Amino acid sequence: MTDQALPAPAAADAAKENLYTARPWQLVWRRFRKHVLAVVSLWFLIILALSALFAEFVAPYDPFKFERLRTLAPPTAIHIFHEGRFVGPFVYGLERERDADTARVTFTEDRETVLPIQFLYRGHSYSFFGLFQSDLHLFGVDDRREQVNLLGTDNLGRDVFSRLMHGARVTLSAGLVGVIFAFVLGLALGSISGYFGGWIDGAIQRLMEFIRSIPTIPLWMGLAAALPIAWDPIIVYVIITLILALIGWTHLARVVRGQFFAIRNEDYVLAARLAGASEYRIITRHMLPAMTSYIIAALTLAVPEMILGETALSFLGLGLRPPVVSWGVLLQDAQNLRSISLAPWLLSPGVAVVLTVLAFNFLGDGLRDAADPYGQ
Amino acid sequence: MLAEQVAAGALPPVEERLPANPTVVNAMEVGSYGGTWNRAYNGPGDRWGPTKLMEERVLKWSPGEDGAAQLVPGYIESYEVNADSTEFTFTLLEGLKWSDGEPVTTEDVRFWYEDIFLNPEIVATIDPTFAPGGEPLTVEIADERTFTVKFAQPYVYFLQILAKDSTGEPSLDRPSFIFPKHYLSQFNNKYASEDELKAAAARFSVESWKNLWGSQGAATSWWTNPELPVITAWKIETPPPAEVVTMVRNPYYYAVDQEGNQLPYIDRIEHRLFQDPETLNLMVAQGQIDMQDRHVGLNNFTFYRENEARGNYHVVQQIGATTWSLVPNLNVEDEVLRGLFETREFRQALSIGIDRELVNELAYSGLAEARQASPITGSPYFDEELEQHWTEYDPDLANELLDGVGLTETDSAGYRLRPDGQRLAIVVEANDPVHSDTLELLADNFADMGIEMLVRIIDRTQWDNNRTNNTFQMQWLPFDRLSVVPADPRRMMGWDGFANQYFVWYNTDGESGMEPPADHGIRAIFDLWDEASQAASVAEADEAVNQIIRNVVEAGWVIGVVGEEPTPFIVSNNFHNVRAGLVMDDVHRGVGLAEPQQMWIAQ
Amino acid sequence: MTAFIFRRALLSIPTLIFISFISFVIIQLPPGDFVTAYAAQLRQSGEYLSAAQEAMLREQFGLNDPMLVQYWRWITNIVFRGDFGFSLEWNAPVSTLIWDRLGLTLAISSLSLVFTWLIAIPVGVYSATRQYSFFDHLFTIFGFLGKGTPDFLLALVLMWIGFAYLHIDVGGLFSPQYQNAPWSLDKVINLLTHLWIPLVVLATGGAAGLIRVMRANMLDELGKPYVETAYAQGLSERQVVWNYPVRVALNPFISTVGWSLPALFSGDVITAVVLNLPTTGPLLLKALQTQDMYLAGSFILILSVFTVIGTLVSDILLAWFDPRIRYA
Amino acid sequence: MDTKAPMPAERLLDLEDVHVHFPMREGLVKAVNGVTYHVDKGEVLGIVGESGSGKSITARAIMRLLPRNAQAAGGRIRLRPRTGEEFELSALERNSRAVRQVRGNHIGMIFQEPMTALSPVHTIGDQICRTIQLHMGLDKRAARARAADLLARVRMPRPQQMLDNYPHQLSGGMRQRAMIALAISCNPSLLIADEPTTALDVTTEAQILDLLRELQAESGMAIVFITHNFGVVADIADRVAVMYLGRIVETASVDDIFYAPKHPYTRALLNSIPRLGVDQGRRLPTIPGMVPDPFSVPAGCAFNPRCTHAVAGVCDVETPPQRQFANGQSARCHFADTFAEAAHA
């Protein structure tokens, strides 16, 4: 008799079956894919992350190498036709001149020197994370003196594009470290608070309220001055980031706590308990998976905050400092009228920050929308 | 402005306000009265900006015909120095008046000497500059206008010191010797009762009456107290904290131009507050600044030049009296590093391993001069040979020298190893991100020598503290006071720089600080200064000073890189009488050398 | 309701005590004290303090006492006498300094807050009611752009545009000639020509987030049955949207009122520094940089107290505004 | 059917071949697929059907309250309220003035969830007054008086006080009373009640049903009562329409539906309901299979795969026409006549 309830075998509807048996993350991905901006952002960030990881390869020049004859050179124009003749992408040489009166350096294209852009070009050698030596670069021009500077050079003649790529590595990883630390804390305390409730929850809530009322800038300034000077600036920065994460976790903790409160009362959690599941199993197998996508979305949205934080702190002179190359540091070079008027290309790190933050936000937005595949 | 007040009867006519024989300040050209001078300041700590515009001394530096600084009398009619430089007699101008019209007399000198200078409640310790050989100066009042300052031993540089430091605490930014007794006695414990002092402290909302005194004292600081009678060309009207700090001209100012017109020409000076240097640059480019000397940096030179038309101003270039230098700490606690710093060849290597031209070209737009830390061009102590000492860029020789001192081992990254096996790394501290370009260039040079330079840009306060507390290895420091060296010879003696602990030892007679080793060259420097400070004649003293300079430069204790860079002044096109090519040294009191009281604004 | 407020206020007291202590500790963190900072500052201009003078100053300011004693002196003065101490840097009582700048700070902050809301609420409502429309996408992109651009960069670029292309005075709140002038119509107009940059900078940053919040809340609310009920009563779309879901979706905004309290007090530090605004923010920054202990400490304390009060106010407002909480 | 035919005099509401479609990712959902029914003045029409049958969507189509993504894909909806004017609702713009004049004024509506169907941040009084002021042009005071009056009419205890209460302060039953007060606030000619008692306890349900009956008797308004509960329909309706998969499969007077159903679906459904005092322990007859998902509605008679009487080649090919019977009963079944005889036999 019970066979009554069996639906008639569906006509081989593979697509539908596929939908029915898709793992939750597959469904998230499917929904996410519909979010064009988010997908574009994801690709942008992947490319950015890869570029940052392989900065030595992507960057044509050593980010620390000075070129006394190429200071404040504007972005190199890339040409295709030379005197009406197709050459493929190439650049002209540059002639430098310093205005004796205003001390401004100007460049003019030397129409005689034609330098084709070479891909997989062998330039200066570098050590990739100390793993291996190489001199292979994505692109470059084969000339001892001339360069191709996609984003121009700074006042010491360093290639801004190369610095941008190396800066991405520092900025993104420092942001991630802080976020991950805040995430671990927030997740732990938020879930404890949300799962157990009662006085534990009350205590954690009070702690959070207290921590949130500590003003950040003063704390940061105090810490920046209190740490030993001989320490590597990056380590100092990471430590401060970590300490700030001690404050930053409250936001995530609140989200996690709220989610826990909501999910704790779902029948399926009770069902798991009645099946004899331990608390550990309930939290890890039932409650956390329901939140992962929210948490990932929250994380994604937290990373840009960190990046912006880095630039803001650099602005106040409290973040990373040269010779470390980070976006904040590069932007510090550009945040003056001199640069905006004489060398606007020095603002390109700002554009990079805006684009990256934008991409993270779109990604986070897309993830949040796709987060609950069972929502509707 | 004043004519109206005279007409209204609020002010006596100008003849009555001026001294009988007013001091003549030669204006570049005779100007016209009036106008408001707009400039900018960056906070209460920037009181020296306004102060230096109008400091008064018995003797002041003035640019001569050739622009070279020379000492001229200020508010005194005349002065006399005896043969062995132990007695200095000054005569105040006849009819010199405070800004409230009260006459300035030797009573004010007596007040300063007896009730302030010798008052331990106000001046706890007398600066050694005013107590050579440990014996403080004494003052004798001859008559209403004349007084004599006496020393127990010859003191040839006293007049230079007066021109720079005035009479020391608590009056660095006030005229020498005179304090307005008729006003200040109400705050002095010799004249006022305890209750009155308490009331006065309360009126200025400070905790104790002592806080009324001192260089920032609420009552005695011209910068915060508009009531205080002054003899400067302008006096404060709206003190900080204010968005705009204003100063108005002093109707009783004692000086006139060559045609007998009372100075200053300009009625008011308004200092707008700014926080961020970019705001100032914007003000400049927008033509909101009439004349600005402070906070306009060489790094914005091109920006200033290119916006001249827009802002209706021009850039006037002065000469900086500093040499930006790498200053190693000879007292550094790291024994190995100290050993290296004390090794002459090592210092030579560091110096010749630096490509000064590159630094000048890239970081100073080619506007400065590659040079050693030594007296600057135009200084009486200038020596071209010293200026170029160890400045020839020779990385190969540098490496040879380093090999020579035994630094032959290197690590995998190519850096030399110290005798104790650690990588040879030197932390170099600077106090402003502006310098990071330079230091990156220097770090590159060091790397070529196999030395790792760890650049740290730190907060100014910390940077200063590190020198005081002897916790730095090397600093990027403006080695200044390189014009009239004996006016402040301490830079050359290691103070607050390459051997601060030795200097402290010397200065405290061995009570604190570190004693230099018996054979250390710094002992010769200290001996030479003792010689100079007791010399009976200037020639004799100068010889010793020159020897000090030669010793310091040749020892290479300071690694000068670039200096004598042009110091830009922003000068509005209707702002006149700003001289160019002056040596901007603290000793000369900076912009004071340009004599702002004779500047004027075309109306 | 009073019980609720009383209980919440009571719970804040330990937080406040702890916060005041932390405020004091933070400013003690950097090595050195005010005297070293002061000496450094003097040195910058060629004036030098001898060791003895430094010692005297320390004695005078009581900097040699144990930290707890200093803290106790400081906090009791504040609590019992309303005396925030004396700014060593500015040579003026802390309360005067803060008071002087508070008026303009509050004016600018609240103006920018109102401006932010005036943008965020209608745009959020529009975006939600016309979800996925062209303008919704446009607003989203603009919102994220506003969120993604560092404030100082935006301020700088706007300043440059004003300077180089619009040829107007930028920076500060007045042109020099109006700075000390009495209030007049011209001065107000002059103020407005300066005010737009800070308003735009502050509002873009703040509005972006709030638009997202408002939009999300509205989307939640629009799907609820009571909206359908309202439509079924014959109300027009405008009446329905603005009377019902907007009213509910505004609740999170109300809680941000409390959160903005400390921001109202300090203004946006970075923007104020870049734009040379005469607000309290730059004062705070300066105080911290120079370790002007009493000024910095008072600032941190006031900010923290405002945060705590802000939270309290938010909770109360929310309870007062949302009957579901009020009668719970 | 003659679509041009004027509405008979007693007719209040007339639906002709109404279609509502939803374009979804998985395909087009024909949620309402040719619904025809009418309501006469003062009668209670019960509409029963399982979830997904389209009964609520049809109601919303009348009110022009369909979700934004819905497509009104045809059909005609006409309304002639007490005032005599005639509205062709299907021809009006979604939120047009005319539609808004009908909503709340001529047609009141009650929803299933009284908790969420009332604004949580406005008092009951505010919400009722707003409607009254909108449609009746009363001033604030008069509106409030009327609102109190209405609350009294729906047997709300302490009506004056209740005006100032918020929905969450009331129990479920009270909320539904408030909801009813709101719906009848402007003396509508028609009340659409969409599962108004589903969320309530049986005891409260009985009270609400009594209330509706009384109100209907007092004011003579017609009610379209949507429910999935046959018991409720039996209790309140004069006539009943049974829906299945977007279509009305059978319409008849309440007695005919329960005692002489002519559609196999109606019969099967009635059989599968346990009745008090009747079915103890007996195995319940069920309808085999499940309601097909809305993307793949079977061809022919939508019910044919589950119908025990389905005849292959007929039921799974041809969409059955509506069969009318003399007693006013009608059924969409090829074999309705057979059942008619069986029932009468």
Next chain:
Amino acid sequence: MLDRANMPAMDDDTLISVRNLKKYFPIHAGWLRRQIGEVRAIDDVSLDIRKGETFGLVGESGSGKSTVARLMLRAYTLTDGSILFRRGSGEVVDISRLSERQMREMRREMQMIFQDPYSSLNPRMNLLELVGEPLVIHGVGSRGEIRDRVAELLRVVGLRPEFILRYPHAFSGGQRQRIGIARALALNPSFIAADEAVSALDVSVAAQNINLLQDLQEQFGLTYLFITHDLGMVEHIANRIGVMYLGRLMEIADTKALFSKPLHPYTEALMGSVPQPDPRGNRTRKRIKITGEIANPANPPTGCTFHPRCPYAQERCRTEVPALRPVAGRQVRCHFAEDLNLSGVAA
């Protein structure tokens, strides 16, 4: 308090015996949040369920019937009372005194089916994981064995085993309910509490699932606690019925007896309220309808908690709390159970 000496020994055919079950929640109020009272959510509930029977529990929402079921399964901690359970091994355990860890073992024998087929299945688990979870937790069998067992269970509840990898969103409400049933059956429990198991389903589907539950009971010898507000359903499925009102049992009786002649006015009112799919019957049937609404358990009426709504209430009802007492072989909590002549719905 439970008097041990007087505790009725558990009959051999009793599976579960609940005695004096209580669940109170404290109420805090005032400035200092002091406890000012308690909500007696469940007060003094005692009932026995016999092996193989279906015990129905009915009442309005807020009457505490779900809470009783959850307390019996120790989903909540109880305030007081005892719950004796006869294990498969014959051993009788008072599960109210077990620790959470000991209880875990007991959960193999007692399971629950939930009302909401949507929220009771973790949407992120497929059928294998969902239905197999109890097996995994209790370490029953290898992966392959679990898979086979899950397939078997799916077949038992009428779902196609090839759907084993599907996720709940692929199923309709009725099917989901079957998944829940399969999960409950996974460990071969002897006792299943079905909390409004079919209330959320459409009539036709509800009938199918009810039949399934009856089939399974027969097949596996299950004992059900069947909680519902639907009197028609409970009459159909239950052998005995308990009627709850405001956290207390008002009446316990055999189904037939209860429906043909209720002894408690509340039972009568409840029956009178149910509309029947019988228009003529509805018109003619005498229906006692209840007025007012269920009281706030935080502030229950004095005396008999039902008296404000009771058409037969007298002065005594206002003051004296009636006890649950045996009347005519049933148990009733009414002072006047013997005197009233109440009408049932028997055909």
